[in-house]
């Protein structure tokens with residue numbers, strides 16, 4: 001799969017409260033959640049992004065609570081994929097389980113500026129910047145996870161054999 | 163090559179004869195937990211996948227504790243949705259209303275989770291049950307849906323880190339201080355994807371309430387699970403509560419660990435995690451003059467009867483500072499009743515405390531204790547992220563019940579030793 005968009009950079013340890021604050025968890029409606037995506041980190045975030053844009057986090061992205069509302073809010077806001085130096089494990093599970101593509105890259109964060117446009121090619125395992133054509137590697141995804149994404153998430157994967 | 167307790171519990175929940183760290187496995191779950199925030203999504207996913215019947219009505223546990231008593235119409239709708247599902251599926255362990263408590267205090271107390279179990283919960287603090295010697299980990303709503311449907315879930319077998327803690331703890335130092343200290347040493351991703359196993363002479367004497375409170379916070383170091391090998395203290399705790407069989411597992415002598423960390427527990431003073439990370443920890447003596455607006459004693463980390471007893475011991479005959487809102491939240495109805503019978507609630511009321519019904523409410527900035535911009539709280543909870551208890555410009559400091567009680571009296575972050 002190819003994901004192309006502008007990059008929005010965030011710090012290390014972006015927790016799920018920063019992605020979707022608990023005060024909005026009295027609903028699971030994706031549209032309402034998306035309206036508050038990243039609100040406590042950047043109140044203007046949802047107004048600035050375009051469909052297809054990419055979130056770039058530092059270490060331990062998505063730490064904190066298990067709320068699936070976090071990847072739901074990101075996906076519904078129109079973000080095509082999330083790249084980070086590393087992910088917290090429940091966020092990592094949730095993303096694959098619901099079919100939000102996420103990638104690990106150690107070097108990208110330091111190497112590019114906010115707003116730069118990049119292309120992620122998940123099958124080639126590369127990230128390329130549009131203007132300068134610089135290329136970075138992404139960590140390969142375990143085959144089982146690739147299967148989850150290809151099937152459209154965990155429930156569809158289970159439905160195949162259930 | 164031997165196995166760790168975590169590996170053993172995972173393996174016995176599969177048909178595999180051997181497993182390795184890093185391996186992806188499908189394992190049977192003994193208990194699958196959801197709450198009023200996470201269960202609605204799980205139920206929708208369950209239905210979307212064509213689910214008609216949950217795998218076992220005794221093994222799916224639904225606890226409506228986060229926004230209850232319902233704080234607004236949306237919360238009421240979410241709870242109604244879960245309640246209807248629970249009734250339709252004849253879920254044995256469904257909690258709402260007078261029987262509801264904070265899930266991670268409630269499940270061990272009610273004997274729903276037991277040693278040797280494999281527990282998943284759509285709540286990150288599901289790791290609490292590691293205190294009992296169970297493998298317990300937080301997952302998402304879709305995971306819960308999958309488990310409710312198939313009784314199984316995928317797991318990656320984690321590496322284990324071993325913490326060996328020795329020495330006698332100083333006065334006022336408890337499990338909460340130990341875990342805050344450990345998180346400050348290894349960082350909020352110091353145990354990412356790993357199991358944290360706690361052993362040593364200090365641990366072997368540590369009461370169950372403290373073990374649960376420590377296991378509760380391993381997620382704050384990024385861990386998959388925390389685990390305390392079960393022993394005589396575990397046996398005493400579960401013996402009368404258990405209504406089914408349970409198993410004590412232990413790590414083999416030649417089990418492999420990614421890290422072994424030794425800690426002298428006698429050197430640790432009461433700890434405080436400053437905003438906005440649980441790893442931003444200082445000893446209380448180095449806290450400086452931090453004025454507070456609110457002190458919250460409760461949550462799945464420290465809302466047990468033992469915690470309330472310590473707080474009451476400090477608050478007895480004293481008043482919370484006039485400018486401080488002191489909120490005490492007994493974590494379950496049984497704890498509430500016990501506190502009532504022991505006279506603790508009277509002590510709290512005389513000290514000017516607000517006593518909340520068992521609820522997550524204030525802990526996650528949900529309701530009943532929200533902070534305004536610029537306000538500071540000391541809390542016995544487990545997270546101090548930006549906006550965790552209210553306005554993004556408010557601040558949360560994490561500490562033990564002893565420190566939270568002393569701070570309420572003095573109006574600033576303080577050690578109970580200052581009151582002597």
Ligand code: SF4
Nearest residue numbers: 264461462522525526
């Ligand atoms: S008390 Fe706080 S940390 Fe514990 S389950 Fe409730 S909201 Fe989560």
